[in-house]
Amino acid sequence: EPEVTQTPSHQVTQMGQEVILRCVPISNHLYFYWYRQILGQKVEFLVSFYNNEISEKSEIFDDQFSVERPDGSNFTLKIRSTKLEDSAMYFCASSWGGGPFTDTQYFGPGTRLTVL
């Protein structure tokens, strides 16, 4: 069964460093998302991406964040200058776009980012 994959599973970085989190969405999907969960908090939406552009982004997704689909298979989240509060589990998701609201989003296993 097709699945969303994410690498690395765990990333440790120093404050101020740039990190790139990578995702391979399900191959025929058209919509891509990033979510994150800070320990003890709810899973929260960061950004959605369709047709090579951002569809929507949350208040969290400021200028330090960017997303890219560099080729036909990868979807990346870049944090330019990491802060301690960026420590979280980051989830990538994809959906094929069969219908708004009811479209199932398929999630990857997450990348745990630790900022020291």
Place this chain on the structure above:
Amino acid sequence: ILNVEQSPQSLHVQEGDSTNFTCSFPSSNFYALHWYRWETAKSPEALFVMTLNGDEKKKGRISATLNTKEGYSYLYIKGSQPEDSATYLCAFPPNDYKLSFGAGTTVTVRA
């Protein structure tokens, strides 16, 4: 800010017992409610997408009901097994580009 609430936060169930828990969501502008099951170190797994008031969906021993007028959904686990131990998340799409999640109900099934 959308309020999607789940209760209880956690529960412990004896193997073989049945259990249920709640997700509440805004009843206005309802389009759908999603349920996910999330086991530690694995991807959250989609269980159900609920759309119609009164809807009931079933997957094995897990079922869900929906009341859009009062803004709640119940998830039921019948005859709980250790493999049902997981966090169950509900999510409400305020628009077609994102999901707003509840905090989850963590179920622990004791053998």
